[in-house]
Amino acid sequence: MSLLEVRGLSVRFRAAHAVRGVDLDVGAGECLALVGESGSGKSVTARALLGLLPPTAEIAGRAVFDGIDLQITSGRRSPVVGSRLTTVFQDPMRALNPVLRIGDQITEVLRLHAGMSRAAARVRAEELLAAVGMADPGRRLRAYPHELSGGMRQRVCIAIAIACRPALVLADEPTTALDVTVQRQILDLVDELRRASGMAMVLITHDLAVVAGRADRVAVMRAGEIVESGPTRDVFTAPRHPYTAALLDAVPRIDGPRAAAVVEGSAVEGVR
Amino acid sequence: MSPAVRAVAARLAHLLVVLALVSLAATLMLDLTPVDPAIVMLGEQATPEQVAQVHAALGLDRPFLARYANWVAGLLTGDFGTSYRTKVDVLDAILAALAVTGELIVLSLLVALAVSIPIGILTAHHRDDWFDRLWVVVSSALVSCPPFVSALVLVFVFALLARDWPVHFPATGWTAFTADPLDNLWHAALPVVTLALVLVPNFSRVLRSDLVATLDDDFVLFAKAKGLPMRRVLLRHALRPSSLSLVTVAGISIGQLMGGAVVVEVLFGLPGLGQLLVNAITLNDLPLVQGAVVFIAAVYVAANAAVDLCYRVLDPRLRVAHGVVA
Amino acid sequence: MTIEVAVTAPDEVTPAGKRSFAVWLAIAWVAVVVLAAVCAPILPLRPVDEIVDGLDPRLAPFSSWTEPLGTDSIGRSTLSRLVFGARQSMLVGTVAITAALVCGLVIGVCAGYVRRAVDRVTGVVVDAVLAIPPLVLLLAIAAVGRRGAGTIALGLAVVCTPSIARLARAQTLQLAARPHVTASRSLGATGLRIVVRDLLPEVALRIAPYAFLLMAYVIISEASLNFLGLGVPPPTPSWGGMINDGRPYLADEPWLVFVPSLTILLTVVSFTVLGDRFRSWLDEREGSR
Numbered sequence A: 001m002s003l004l005e006v007r008g009l010s011v012r013f014r015a016a017h018a019v020r021g022v023d024l025d026v027g028a029g030e031c032l033a034l035v036g037e038s039g040s041g042k043s044v045t046a047r048a049l050l051g052l053l054p055p056t057a058e059i060a061g062r063a064v065f066d067g068i069d070l071q072i073t074s075g076r077r078s079p080v081v082g083s084r085l086t087t088v089f090q091d092p093m094r095a096l097n098p099v100l101r102i103g104d105q106i107t108e109v110l111r112l113h114a115g116m117s118r119a120a121a122r123v124r125a126e127e128l129l130a131a132v133g134m135a136d137p138g139r140r141l142r143a144y145p146h147e148l149s150g151g152m153r154q155r156v157c158i159a160i161a162i163a164c165r166p167a168l169v170l171a172d173e174p175t176t177a178l179d180v181t182v183q184r185q186i187l188d189l190v191d192e193l194r195r196a197s198g199m200a201m202v203l204i205t206h207d208l209a210v211v212a213g214r215a216d217r218v219a220v221m222r223a224g225e226i227v228e229s230g231p232t233r234d235v236f237t238a239p240r241h242p243y244t245a246a247l248l249d250a251v252p253r254i255d256g257p258r259a260a261a262v263v264e265g266s267a268v269e270g271v272r
Numbered sequence B: 001m002s003p004a005v006r007a008v009a010a011r012l013a014h015l016l017v018v019l020a021l022v023s024l025a026a027t028l029m030l031d032l033t034p035v036d037p038a039i040v041m042l043g044e045q046a047t048p049e050q051v052a053q054v055h056a057a058l059g060l061d062r063p064f065l066a067r068y069a070n071w072v073a074g075l076l077t078g079d080f081g082t083s084y085r086t087k088v089d090v091l092d093a094i095l096a097a098l099a100v101t102g103e104l105i106v107l108s109l110l111v112a113l114a115v116s117i118p119i120g121i122l123t124a125h126h127r128d129d130w131f132d133r134l135w136v137v138v139s140s141a142l143v144s145c146p147p148f149v150s151a152l153v154l155v156f157v158f159a160l161l162a163r164d165w166p167v168h169f170p171a172t173g174w175t176a177f178t179a180d181p182l183d184n185l186w187h188a189a190l191p192v193v194t195l196a197l198v199l200v201p202n203f204s205r206v207l208r209s210d211l212v213a214t215l216d217d218d219f220v221l222f223a224k225a226k227g228l229p230m231r232r233v234l235l236r237h238a239l240r241p242s243s244l245s246l247v248t249v250a251g252i253s254i255g256q257l258m259g260g261a262v263v264v265e266v267l268f269g270l271p272g273l274g275q276l277l278v279n280a281i282t283l284n285d286l287p288l289v290q291g292a293v294v295f296i297a298a299v300y301v302a303a304n305a306a307v308d309l310c311y312r313v314l315d316p317r318l319r320v321a322h323g324v325v326a
Numbered sequence C: 001m002t003i004e005v006a007v008t009a010p011d012e013v014t015p016a017g018k019r020s021f022a023v024w025l026a027i028a029w030v031a032v033v034v035l036a037a038v039c040a041p042i043l044p045l046r047p048v049d050e051i052v053d054g055l056d057p058r059l060a061p062f063s064s065w066t067e068p069l070g071t072d073s074i075g076r077s078t079l080s081r082l083v084f085g086a087r088q089s090m091l092v093g094t095v096a097i098t099a100a101l102v103c104g105l106v107i108g109v110c111a112g113y114v115r116r117a118v119d120r121v122t123g124v125v126v127d128a129v130l131a132i133p134p135l136v137l138l139l140a141i142a143a144v145g146r147r148g149a150g151t152i153a154l155g156l157a158v159v160c161t162p163s164i165a166r167l168a169r170a171q172t173l174q175l176a177a178r179p180h181v182t183a184s185r186s187l188g189a190t191g192l193r194i195v196v197r198d199l200l201p202e203v204a205l206r207i208a209p210y211a212f213l214l215m216a217y218v219i220i221s222e223a224s225l226n227f228l229g230l231g232v233p234p235p236t237p238s239w240g241g242m243i244n245d246g247r248p249y250l251a252d253e254p255w256l257v258f259v260p261s262l263t264i265l266l267t268v269v270s271f272t273v274l275g276d277r278f279r280s281w282l283d284e285r286e287g288s289r
Helices: A042-050 A102-113 A118-131 A150-162 A180-197 A232-237 A242-250 B003-032 B037-042 B048-058 B064-076 B090-125 B130-143 B147-164 B181-215 B218-225 B230-238 B244-268 B273-282 B286-314 C002-007 C016-042 C078-114 C116-130 C134-144 C149-176 C179-186 C191-227 C239-249 C255-287
Strands: A004-013 A016-026 A031-035 A057-065 A085-088 A168-172 A200-205 A217-222 A225-231
Touching (some): A004 A042, A016 A200, A042 A085, A042 A200, A085 A150, A150 A168, A150 A180, A180 A200, A217 A232, A217 A242, A225 A242, B003 B064, B003 B286, B090 B230, B130 B181, B130 C255, B147 B181, B147 B244, B147 C191, B181 B230, B218 B230, B244 C134, B244 C191, B273 C134, B286 C134, C016 C078, C078 C116, C078 C149, C078 C255, C116 C149, C134 C149, C134 C191, C149 C191, C191 C239
Parallel strands (some): A031 A200, A085 A168
Antiparallel strands (some): A004 A057, A217 A225
16 A cells, blocks of 8 residues: 555646646655656645645545544644654755754744654754754754755754654655755766665656656656556556657757757646 | 945945934924023013123134034933923933833834734735735735724723723823833823834835745755645744844834824823923924934934844844855 | 635625615715715704704703704704704815824825935924824824814824824835836936836825725714814704713713714724725735736
């Protein structure tokens, strides 16, 4: 049985149909890449699962996580969100609260979900910062987000995401907002953490170069629908859908000119 | 000099120039008035010799700038002059009255914040709900209500109609806090509520609009994704970054409160700065008017400077003088 | 991203239908007040200081056909005092705001366009005026001037000018950077010509809604001053003065206080509603460009 099972997920904002009938399965310890251009509904899918969509969103469908119904249509967040099911956002510049110290932002999760004491949470937070590769974690706990670089902030976000040993992390474009050199480091870090702890991950990205060698399976989204899914190798070597082929062609290569193929019809046509 | 120090110094210099202008205007004011202080002190039947004598005693025969310099020198040593009428020291009179006005202002700021913060949070969190819509109407009515009207409504209901109820409030009078704290608060209740009502609509509106913007921020979404209960998301994550405008408005509103205090003190018969000012104006007691105006301006300017410091406490990003990350 | 497109669609706080109803009410009330104020001398009203024969003092509203709003503390007609009070209030307000608009616009546009020393000097003066709480400044001016409508109008003009100057300066800075202004400058237009032709009319239009909001503020301040007994001397009627006169009878004849209070409240709310509507209309016009 899979860890996360999504059936018939649909999301609409007034007239705009952002996600239409998405089915997804993620096995324990597996890394699924959810690929598509911006506006294809990847983020909305993730946010629907986490219960983060605004009340104006109309959600339909069903999602079961680890045997528990997430009740995504209720408008409430499931109790597993934040502990067993966590997320990393795209822009670490904006995901951390600018007026709270890093330490407080990590320990509040530990104290809430793991019921740790202030002192215990502090020790654990220091371990977490060390685990995501930050030097001098004791001092960093007292820093404010604006005192850290983008890469370091994303490391903090990852530390928060893995704090309660989650079974599944929804990483929503975790490296898009970062410098190219830092992107690689963060992806490697995530990979390493995943392999070490055996957690599963959904890696949401528009960048197929990120996917190769990291994801076990790939699901390609376009205009709110999943147009193709399968093991990474199969999808990469023999894409069945023309859109997937176009995406693959758009990946810059060293050996050739950048080919920007266009698929008829825009992915954002459903939105306004 | 570091940029931060230079910014503070420039601001201080600006404040000093502003205060110098205010004091100059206050002195000029006395020159322009058709009222002769000698007549005020001696009465209409004074002889020209007596008048000349008083003018000399007050230094009114000297040139304007000399009198101004003299007065400013006095201010700096704490000598605000003496009242024409009661012959009391102006600074003493001001300080005694300040105890009352200061209490009114601090209490009404606290009451206004205590009421408008929950309302601001509620209306931002449940925007476009029935309460949010209702509050738009209620607060625009409150904004349009002059303080003396709301005071009279409060007096009518809670002092007069309530005469036979178990709890009712005094319509006039004052007890010093040091004499009887409870009775002091009892007398302060209606005036404080009147003043707070002036502020609440503005405070809650400003907080609501900042909070609405913050609630759409990624970090609030991330806080929700951490599984934190909504209470904690609102109070710990969203409130503080959304309170800058509120602090600004609260600082500026001290001026509004000073104005409101004049009306409220006269209406409730409280011995504060406003009452002092109005009495001094009615009696043409110009040194008292001059001293009170300059004193109020100084307090107001200082309060606004203090607001600037509050920003730095609320938002650590502003502690770095430059190179703030957007 | 999809989510942003969908979420930032603006939600109106009040539905358009309700809002325009309120706007019509406001227009109607302002029209009534202004007409009454303008026509006061030719309306069939009793003289304001005549004590009405045959009626008790402090008569409640709606209890007599000849005096629908009752009589005041010594038996004068409440209706005619209210109407002449409106005349007083509107006159003072119009004079004060016109003066403040003219001075504020000239100062603000000059400061914003010429910059440098002019900006510095006006900035400090504006700050100095703003450093005194408005009502306190008004009281101080009332203290040195002769009691009367002229002093109040002058005081209100002084109090209102700095905020208009600040707004005008900010708008000028924005407009002066616009292409058509830089274009006419490069075509050799003189500074004065640019200020008069390009800047003043546009800045004036953008500040116009603010005049309504200031009118609301001026009505409150004028009433406060009269309430404190530092405005027009009796027996000249004024709204604030009527409330002050009625105060001793608050317990038993509350209408003496609440009839003029309600009049003030309605007038202030109406001007605020009109100013807000005007401003959002301008914003829409700006947005649709």
